[in-house]
Amino acid sequence: xxxxxxxxxxxxxxxxxxxxxxxxxxxxxxxxxxxxxxxxxxxxxxxxxxxxxxxxxxxxxxxxxxxxxxxxxxxxxxxxxxxxxxxxxxxxxxxxxxxxxxxxxxxxxxxxxxxxxxxxxxxxxx
Amino acid sequence: xxxxxxxxxxxxxxxxxxxxxxxxxxxxxxxxxxxxxxxxxxxxxxxxxxxxxxxxxxxxxxxxxxxxxxxxxxxxxxxxxxxxxxxxxxxxxxxxxxxxxxxxxxxxxxxxxxxxxxxxxxxxxxxxxxxxxxxxxxxxxxxxxxxxxxxxxxxxxxxxxxxxxxxxxxxxxxxxxxxxxxxxxxxxxxxxxxxxxxxxxxxxxxxxxxxxxxxxxxxxxxxxxxxxxxxxxxxxxxxxxxxxxxxxxxxxxxxxxxxxxxxxxxxxxxxxxxxxxxxxxxxxxxxxxxxxxxxxxxxxxxxxxxxxxxxxxxxxxxxxxxxxxxxxxxxxxxxxxxxxxxxxxxxxxxxxxxxxxxxxxxxxxxxxxxxxxxxxxxxxxxxxxxxxxxxxxxxxxxxxxxxxxxxxxxxxxxxxxxxxxxxxxxxxxxxxxxxxxxxxxxxxxxxxxxxxxxxxxxxxxxxxxxxxxxxxxxxxxxxxxxxxxxxxxxxxxxxxxxxxxxxxxxxxxxxxxxxxxxxxxxxxxxxxxxxxxxxxxxxxxxxxxxxxxxxxxxxxxxxxxxxxxxxxxxxxxxxxxxxxxxxxxxxxxxxxxxxxxxxxxxxxxxxxxxxxxxxxxxxxxxxxxxxxxxxxxxxxxxxxxxxxxxxxxxxxxxxxxxxxxxxxxx
Numbered sequence: 151x152x153x154x155x156x157x158x159x160x161x162x163x164x165x166x167x168x169x170x171x172x173x174x175x176x177x178x179x180x181x182x183x184x185x186x187x188x189x190x191x192x193x194x195x196x197x198x199x200x201x202x203x204x205x206x207x208x209x210x211x212x213x214x215x216x217x218x219x220x221x222x223x224x225x226x227x228x229x230x231x232x233x234x235x236x237x238x239x240x241x242x243x244x245x246x247x248x249x250x251x252x253x254x255x256x257x258x259x260x261x262x263x264x265x266x267x268x269x270x271x272x273x274x275x276x
Numbered sequence: 277x278x279x280x281x282x283x284x285x286x287x288x289x290x291x292x293x294x295x296x297x298x299x300x301x302x303x304x305x306x307x308x309x310x311x312x313x314x315x316x317x318x319x320x321x322x323x324x325x326x327x328x329x330x331x332x333x334x335x336x337x338x339x340x341x342x343x344x345x346x347x348x349x350x351x352x353x354x355x356x357x358x359x360x361x362x363x364x365x366x367x368x369x370x371x372x373x374x375x376x377x378x379x380x381x382x383x384x385x386x387x388x389x390x391x392x393x394x395x396x397x398x399x400x401x402x403x404x405x406x407x408x409x410x411x412x413x414x415x416x417x418x419x420x421x422x423x424x425x426x427x428x429x430x431x432x433x434x435x436x437x438x439x440x441x442x443x444x445x446x447x448x449x450x451x452x453x454x455x456x457x458x459x460x461x462x463x464x465x466x467x468x469x470x471x472x473x474x475x476x477x478x479x480x481x482x483x484x485x486x487x488x489x490x491x492x493x494x495x496x497x498x499x500x501x502x503x504x505x506x507x508x509x510x511x512x513x514x515x516x517x518x519x520x521x522x523x524x525x526x527x528x529x530x531x532x533x534x535x536x537x538x539x540x541x542x543x544x545x546x547x548x549x550x551x552x553x554x555x556x557x558x559x560x561x562x563x564x565x566x567x568x569x570x571x572x573x574x575x576x577x578x579x580x581x582x583x584x585x586x587x588x589x590x591x592x593x594x595x596x597x598x599x600x601x602x603x604x605x606x607x608x609x610x611x612x613x614x615x616x617x618x619x620x621x622x623x624x625x626x627x628x629x630x631x632x633x634x635x636x637x638x639x640x641x642x643x644x645x646x647x648x649x650x651x652x653x654x655x656x657x658x659x660x661x662x663x664x665x666x667x668x669x670x671x672x673x674x675x676x677x678x679x680x681x682x683x684x685x686x687x688x689x690x691x692x693x694x695x696x697x698x699x700x701x702x703x704x705x706x707x708x709x710x711x712x713x714x715x716x717x718x719x720x721x722x723x724x725x726x727x728x729x730x731x732x733x734x735x736x737x738x739x740x741x742x743x744x745x746x747x748x749x750x751x752x753x754x755x756x757x758x759x760x761x762x763x764x765x766x767x768x769x770x771x772x773x774x775x776x777x778x779x780x781x782x783x784x785x786x787x788x789x790x791x792x793x794x795x796x797x798x799x800x801x802x803x804x805x806x807x808x809x810x811x812x813x814x815x816x817x818x819x820x821x822x823x824x825x826x827x828x829x830x831x832x833x834x835x836x837x838x839x840x841x842x843x844x845x846x847x848x849x850x851x852x853x854x855x856x857x858x859x860x861x862x863x864x865x866x867x868x869x870x871x872x873x874x875x876x877x878x879x880x881x882x883x884x885x886x887x888x889x890x891x892x893x894x895x896x897x898x899x900x901x902x903x904x905x906x907x908x909x910x911x912x913x914x915x916x917x918x919x920x921x922x923x924x925x926x927x928x929x930x931x932x933x934x935x936x937x938x939x940x941x942x
Contacts, residue, residue, distance in 0.1 A: 160633045173662070176645065176655040190657065204802060204883050204892045230508070230882050230894070233436075233852075233862045 174244060179212050180219035182247060190244045191252055196222055197237040203228055215240055224250065229257030278343060281331035281421040284324045288375070289411035291321040295404030303397040303469065311393070314400050315386050321407060322379040329376045332369060332420050336360055341426035345369060351432035351857070353828060358438050364446040365437060367567050367582065368420035373447070374563065375410040377454040381483075382407065385458050389479055399465035406457055409589050417581055435829070435855050435862045441501035448494030449521055453559040455487025456524060459531070460556035463549055467600050472545060472607045477535045478929055482919050484535075484552075488528045489915040495521050496908040507863035509796070509878050509896040511904070514663040516642045520562035523635050523642075527555035530631035537624050540686070542611025546601065547628070549608065553597040558635075560590055565642070616688040623681035627674060634670040638663065668722050672729060675784055678777050679733035682740055704735035723792030730785050737774050737781075744771070764917065769925075772918025779911035782903045789875065789900025796897075798882070802890040812897040814877060815839045816848075821889055829853040831864070834881050834891050838868060850881040850893070874906075875899035 176190045193212030201209040207226040214221070227243060235241065240262040245254040299314035301307070332345070336359050341347040349362035349369075364370045382403040389396045414420070459480035466476035498518070499511040512518060531551040537544050564586035601608075614621055641658045648656040683697045708731035709724065718724050741760070744767075748759040764771040797811045803818040810816075819835040833851035837844065848866040855862065868877040876898045883892040 160629075160636070173644065173648075173656040173658050176657055204800075233860065236859075 176242075178214045178217075178219075179223040180214050180217070180221040182223055182252065183221075186247055188244065188246050190242055191223070191225075191254075192240070192242050193223070195235070195237050195239050195241055199237065201226070203231045210237075212241065223252050225252045225254060227254035227259055229254075229259065231259060232261045234261040235259065277331055277335060277340065278421040278423045281328045281335075282415075282419065284328040284331065285411060285415050285419070285421070288321050288324040288328065288379070289408065289415050291317045291324065292379075292404045292407040292411050295321065296401045296408055297404075299397075299401035299404055303401065308393070311397055311400070314404070315390070315396070318379070318386055318400055318403060318407075319383045321411075322383040325372075325376050325379045328414075328421075329363075329372060332363060332372060333360060336362055339430065341430055342423050343420070344422045344424045345420045347424070347427055347430045349430070349433060351430040353857070354430075354433055354438070357443060358433055361437075361443050361446075362433060364450070365433060365442075366420075368414070368418045370446070370450070370567065371410060371414055371418060372420055373450050374454055375407065375414060377450055378403075378407050378410065378457060381454060381458055382461075385461075385480075385483065392475070392479070394469060394471065395462070395465065395475055395479060397465070398468035399461045402461040402464045402468075403457070406461070413582070413585060417585055432857055435853070435858055435860055436505055439501060439505050441497055441505065445494055445497040445501055448490050448497060450494075452487050452489075452491025452494050452521075453524065453562060455483060455490060456528060456552075456555045456559045458483040458487070459552050463552040464597070464600065467549065467604045467607075470604070470607055472604065474539050474542075477538060477548070481535070484528060484532055485915060485919050488525065488532060489912065489919075491521060491525045491528065492911060493908060495525065496905070496911075500905060504865065504867070507865040507880055509865075509880060509894070509898075511901075514641070514660055517566050519638050519642050520565040523638055524555050524558035524562055526631050526635040526638075527551055527558055530628045530635070531555055533624050533631075534628050537621055541621060543614065543621065544625075544628075545608040545610060546605065549601050551628075551632070553594075553601070554632075554635075557590060557594055557597070558639075560586070560593065564590060618684065618689045618691070618694070620681065620684050620686045620689075623677055623684055627677050627681060630670045630674045630677070634666060634674070637666040637670070671784075672722070672725050675726065675729045675733060675781075678780065679729070679736040682774065682777075683736055698736075700739055701732045701735040705729065705732040707731070717793065720792035723788045726784055726788035726792070730781050733777065733781050737778055740774060741771070766924075768920050768922055769918050772914050772916070772920075775914030775917055776911055777914075779907045779914055782907035782910060786900050786903030786905075786907060789903070790898035793900075794896055794898045796894070798892070798894045802883070802885075802892040804891075805889050809893070809895070811877075811895050813840055814845070814897070816879070816893070816895060818891050818893065821884065821886070821891070826853070828857065829855045832881075832884055832886070833864070834884065834893070836866070836879060836893070838877065848877075848879050850879040852881055852884060869902060873899040874902045876901050 174188065174190045175185075176192055177185060179191065179193045182189070182191060191212065192215060194215050196211040196213050199208065199210040201207050205228075207228045208231065209224065209226050211222040211224050213219070213223075225243070225245075227245075242260045242262065243254040244258045245252055247253075295314045295317040298310055298317070302310035302314055332343075334340075335343045335346050336350060337356060339346060339350055339352055339354075339359065345366060345368055346362070349365045350359045354362075362369065364373050386396055386400060386403070389399075459476075462476040462480045466472055495518075498521070502513075503511040531548065534544050534548055534551060538548050564583070567582050567586070614625070616622065641662055645655045645657045648654060679701055680698075683694075683701075685693065705728045709728040712718055712724055712727055741763075744763045745756065745760045748754060748763050749756065752759065752762070754762060795812045797809060799809050803809060805818055805820045808815055808817040815838070817837045817839070819837060821832060821834055823830065823832050825831075831851060831853050833849040836848045836850065838846050838848060846868045848868060850866040851864050853862050853864055854860075863880060863882075866879050869875075870877060876896075878896040878898060880894040880896075881891060882894045884890075
């Protein structure tokens, strides 16, 4: 009984903290328009990739991973670029929309493994 | 060849379905010969699975590209060892590995307990059910033996998987995941046969311990691999797939502790059933997470047919387990009640609650994107701050309990006795805390708490060994080393447990040191040749770049001289490799292990500009990080001590449970 009641109290606690604080909304490029808050953008990299991640910023566009939407969003990003980053890869990065451009948080870019490969364990995030 | 593999899997499927159906019927109707035949089917299933596994291994070794699996995961230039490791590099192969280990474990467990007929009667069909699911997947959903016209060369293997760690890490994890099925099957078997005494726990104690050890080692290997190979300067990123292994490990840790309460005091019977089921279900869920890509994860497959099947199986097993425990609740009444909230039992209970709470918060974090997607139509996810918060909230009290628990008396402890017992550990904690603040390391609250708590736990472990050894010297008149070894040898479980506690302690110290006290520097404009940077007392001077051609990659390395206080320490070579076949670069980090602080100087060539020779260097100083890896060895040592066969214990248990087994007479 003690166990159950404490577990129940904890469950409520978890629910509370998880719903109220700490979570980041994930959006695909076609859903991004109008969101000015801090979000995580999930998409497929579209070329051309230009600029310098350690200078004025790496510039590229992303489109939806799946679906028929043809919307692409321009991105500017500074910080570490994961090894697997290239055109066609799925990426996640957090940041905020400034005008039409999504400005990524410094060092937040993470790539996802392409589906044909084995699940490469580990991560390029910090 | 592929036909042989397919046929072997089909036969396996038939055998395990037979073990399920005939085994259930035999246990239900108490038919001894039918039960034996179901057992034999389970033993034979291991043989046929082994045939299928051998076929795949031979195909991998011969790079037989008519096997689609071989073509997708290897290439001609891939060394033999890595080609064989492709067995668990893809989804079909790893399902086969699951089934192979499961059928091997099942055969061994049934064989070892063959005399306890009433105990294994219902275990056979439960194992058959789990094996039937995996055999079904391999036969009809995701077969490793699909053939196609052979391409000229295979697709090769991701460079980061071409690493010795990948030879050991996945099999270790699977040995752990799958091992949790055995105690689960015995637990369910006990419920089904209405024999809810402690026998199922005694029979599976070593299984749980072994599975738990494998799972722990598997995770540490994975962490070390990520640390040296992936090269972002960390070893754990709270990625769903990493969490997938951590959750069943935490549930199994809770189970390992709470079964002691059931054995000693006859309490927590329902709770133990819940925990063993939770550990098993989480291990299936972990396999599902790694193999389905349902949660956004950098490692996962995007679209896979496995998801629905796995989800269905998990739902079915969860429903069946909950229903079974509910139906048998009247049989799971505790023999005794908790007498005091200050007792050994109570500390075990707190430890369990904290472990399960941590496990469930992680599960909640992993499931959060799915739940918000389903409920609000918008995906939201939690990240490091969320997990770190709960690791601190539940992990730090857990650490402290590790020092308190072993010193508190069973049943009821008096406050005065506690005061005496805890004097030394408390003093150690206070002295450590004051000393840390004194030398200016009080800046991080979690770090400070970890170290004061660690001092407390370390003192209590040393105290336990000291008291035990002295008692033996007094009783048996043995010399100090002799008394020490015979103390451990006579109480393997207890002192093995303390050794594992010491390992967890080192782990905590290493994690706190390398996260709370780490220093990171990354010169914003990079370094030009002959430029220097300072970090935590080291001076790093960039000398220049060199390029060389390796077998399958073009390697670019920077030369970085490291000095401290004017004297040369080492030369590091961080860089990047370019793999033309896979069209991919990989970071090659360079690490200096500093014996002074058991820590690392960790350098990453984040970006290299070959024309201007500018190097964007990221440098991390991670004190005490090597204790994490040392902890791994001590962890294994402790587990082996606790698992080592103990003739005295065997005899005692045999006497205790023999009458029960005789009278049951199946």
